[in-house]
Amino acid sequence: MISKEEKFPIAKRYNVADVQVSRDATAVKPVVVVNLIKKAKNPVLITGGSLLREEKLVEIAVKFYEKGIPVIATGGSSKPLIEKGVKPLFKTYTLHQITQFLLDEDFKPNGKSFDVVLFLGFLPYYLSRMLSALKHFSSITTIAIDEFYHPHAKFSFTNLTKDKEMHYAMLEEILSRI
Amino acid sequence: MLMKKGIFVDELRNVVIKIGEIAEEEEEWESPGPTPKPGIIELRKWDHKLLERYEPFYAPMQDFCNLCTMGPCDLSFNKKGACGIDLRTAKARLVTIACCIGASAHTAHARHLVDHLIEEFGEDLPINLGGDVNVEAPLIRTVVGIKPKTLGDLRKALEWAEKEIVKVLHSVHIGNEENFVDYESKAMHVSMADHVGMEVADIAQIVAFGFPKAKPDTDLVPTGFGIVDTKKPVICVVGHNVMYSRPIIDYLERSGRIDEFEVAGLCCTAHDMTRYRSKAKIFGPISYQLRVIRAGLPDVVVSDEQCIRADLVDACSKMGIPLIATSDAAVRGLTDVSDWKAEDIVEALVSGKLKGVFLPVPEKVGEVAPKVAEEIFKRNKDRKYKFFASDDELKAEIAKCTQCMSCVFTCPHNLRIDIGMAQAQKTGDLSKLAILEEQCLACGKCEQSCPKQIKIVNVIMRSNFEKLYAKTGKTRVGRGPIQDTEIRKVGQPIVFGQIPGVIAAVGCINFPDEMKSIVEILEEFLKRKYIVVTSGCHAMDIGMIKDEEGKTLYEKYPGNFDAGCIVNVGSCVSNAHIAGAAIKIANIFAMRPLRGNYAEIADYILNRVGAVGFSWGPYSHKAASIATGFNRLGVPVVVGPHGTKYRRAYIGKPWKNDKWWVYDIKSGKKTFIEPAPDSLLVAVETKEEAIVQLARLCIRPNDTSMGRQIKLTHYIELSKKYMGDLPDDWHIYVRSEADLPLKMREELLKVLEEQHGWKIDWDKKKIVEGPLRGYDAGFNPTVVEEVFAKYRR
Ligand code: SF4
């Protein structure tokens, strides 16, 4: 459990030059993410290509799915997830396409629009652009739970690049509470 | 009279001659189409049609604008700035600016070349691209509406392109466009001009310099970091305009000393040097600049223009390498020595009085570069410099690292330099640093941020030195255009779909993965008998990566424009031949007239030609205009993840059925169709995703049953292999049971019935109900009203 304040690293942007004038993401602890998910009407987890290289992320995504959160798999992440029994809502479209779809209020693949979207397992510079699109052009609550702090998300984990174990522990903490 | 009035008004003094020319042109080839020499407005309707389907998507890098003195303005959440522009439109404007830069680069390059070549060879030098190429300039014919016969004629195409670039650039001034779609239309317009500029440049250099003319089996040239014989003086040329460095070869040949020197290049000038003489070699793409220079490999560097580092004088002088800058696009603060005597220039460079010179006189470059190289070489005894003088020096450099991670947060790939350094400090094991070399762009940003001033690039390169040095393969020399005869052979199978697609891998080097990933992606398609075309940095990366038997793709697959072959067209400007091949399919196979007939041709390509552009590492502005030019021509483009930083994509929404329709010329009806292709510009994150997207975007509404069956077979197989299951959308592309992959027919019919609620007649194994539309062999799709009216008559 990550509870002690001093253990929580500072929120340093994934790229120091990615500076904006508007809202920067609120750096959040697992418990806040838990509350956001609990309050969500229709949350979804989108997974990216890092799942092909980082088995732990597959394990985490599977657990989210098992907790009833639907999964959209991009970047080929569907393959390890399907092998572990996940039935993703989508596996063919790229995050780029999915983001374009999310910007459209008519996009209701499970009957409702998504109001809270969690992102796991992406190249930071790629995810950052998509978070920027969603920030400026939609009212979706975006939550980045990758190892880099994402300024364009509405809520983001802080910077955990130095400490992978802490990142995994934080993900597990969310899962233990939802 | 079909030529536009403006042409006569603009050029009244030449009115008699112009009329003469027009009459002559009309007699000789086709009657003019609706849009010769189009301005911004003429093709706007076509663009809007495309963009209604393929909705622009914006991913801002910045949420502010500071383009004028009213700014900076906060445009976040689509607010408006002081001039009234909103964020979306401001981003569309920015993309338009990027495309203007790209178009200007190629067009100015073409202008330099054409003017210089006319001086050298005269304006009557005929355009002869060999016996197999009669449609010599498909883009110029289609866009400008002329059929160029001589170098002088190319000037007319250039004049048109230059005029349009200026007009579009005008539109990005504050206070102009209000609508982002109209900016996108302008981006498409200027990118079409870019394609014309590229075609002019490449045709001019092919005919004047005697480059290969559509020859499939050009020579193989050594490619990679370790290709030069370090016992010889090394002349390194870098950039995109071979005009300045070509005389080096001439000089060495004239003096009978070509074998005593190594002439090797970086980036597209390297391609074009090898097209001139296959004695020249290719060091590698733009990301090899610092690798090659910091290794001290060259004895002289000759730079020209575009995509070259802006710190070459600095980088070269630190290694004691003199620099000769040649293009007025990059003078670099150097002394202009155009009217100095050659000996004086050599003396100034060799003595070190000048770190570099600006010498825009090609013939003098030809003489000076070898002489300087020879003198510097005499000093450079130990050529295996290996980035550090000794292992101890390397160790001391690594010891300075404090794992502060500043480098990680500036690196475009967030490479974990800190971890590599820590491992090396603790155990002396360099492997975690070595692995970074495979992905490092040698951009040098990390060094700028390192508080300990560690030469990080050198550390990485040295750590992987043996492997880097062993990266030596072969590139098949750029062949230029595609033959008319090849098009005659493959036109029908491409349009009907039996050749499942054409994958055009073009662009720069910021791959999200190791360099070998480009080969892994393309080989998947070569094995499946797609046509693969390539150019520029992608083409030389392919030439560097060998399989277990030491062979590159060029040695394993033939160089024809045919199924299962890989064609290297050449440098950036040779990309025009890829667009040209698509146009030639419409013209040679389908007999569609080209002259000033852009929308009809693009519409033909969109609906029928299963070609997809692929830029795994899109970096430059030129890549933006090349891609956008392909998009206007109806060719979708897949980019690597860095491509999202162009900020704009064109992505359709496949579930919106009312967006996907065509007029069927045969039935005379508006018909709803499957969304094929469903994106015009889209990024992928991984090689697995790239492969699947490329396969799916090759599907076209016009595929025959056989063609659709083949395309679906590959799409489904690749999706199962890389995504772990059937694609989400495969059923949308099924019009009848004949479209289903043979081997999977039963299995798929079952899925259609159970998961999609389709009605199947199991006795006949036929689909009774379900598809969006049925298959009709005479289906003749268009989205252009004028084309519909023309062929319905
Ligand atoms: S161009 Fe418009 S948005 Fe940009 S700084 Fe000027 S006024 Fe502001």
Ligand code: SF4
């Ligand atoms: S030189 Fe290599 S490691 Fe350094 S910032 Fe550039 S890509 Fe990253």
Ligand code: SF4
């Ligand atoms: S910035 Fe320099 S000191 Fe800091 S981790 Fe990187 S290499 Fe080490």
